[in-house]
Amino acid sequence: MGTSPTDRRTTTAPATDDRFAVPLRGVAVDPETRCAHWDDPVDVIALRFGCCEAYYPCDACHDAAANHEAEPWPRDRFDEPAVLCGVCGATLTVREYLDGDEEGQRAPDSERGGPSGDDACPRCDAAFNPGCRRHRDRYFETSTSGGESENDSL
Ligand SMILES: [Zn+2]
Ligand SMILES: [Zn+2]
Ligand SMILES: [Zn+2]
Numbered sequence: 838m839g840t841s842p843t844d845r846r847t848t849t850a851p852a853t854d855d856r857f858a859v860p861l862r863g864v865a866v867d868p869e870t871r872c873a874h875w876d877d878p879v880d881v882i883a884l885r886f887g888c889c890e891a892y893y894p895c896d897a898c899h900d901a902a903a904n905h906e907a908e909p910w911p912r913d914r915f916d917e918p919a920v921l922c923g924v925c926g927a928t929l930t931v932r933e934y935l936d937g938d939e940e941g942q943r944a945p946d947s948e949r950g951g952p953s954g955d956d957a958c959p960r961c962d963a964a965f966n967p968g969c970r971r972h973r974d975r976y977f978e979t980s981t982s983g984g985e986s987e988n989d990s991l
Pocket of ligand 3: 922923924925926927958959960961962963
């Protein structure tokens with residue numbers, strides 16, 4: 838399917854994209870939150886960043902649209918909405934999004950009847966890009982991602 842680059846829009850801080858119910862910015866964002874960097878059919882989520890609490894389709898969008906360094910969503914706020922499904926507009930908590938990965942640990946290769954396994958919107962069943970999980974530490978603070986370099990530098 839060719840995604841026609843029609844309704845693309847670039848929004849930079851401090852403005853936000855008024856097509857979405859949540860504060861969202863990015864580069865060439867389409868109505869389902871694909872962006873200039875990720876525009877496959879499954880690239881339909883936007884992630885909220887801890888630094889500015891706005892949603893971006895990806896971290897490159899953050900760097901282009903904001904003028905500060907990106908910080909992942911803090912672990913102690915995983916129960917708050919931090920993932921936007923660009924298809925139905927639902928906001929998912931980090932736990933909802935990551936569900937079945939860490940918490941639910943199932944058989945890793947159970948084949949179901951559908952093409953969409955874990956990586957789908959729990960609300961509208963839109964398929965999400967499974968590749969996002971590989972670099973999810975950029976978006977969500979993980980227990981292992983330690984910034985223990987400078988504890989108390991004053
Ligand atoms: Zn930010
Ligand atoms: Zn992007
Ligand atoms: Zn959805």
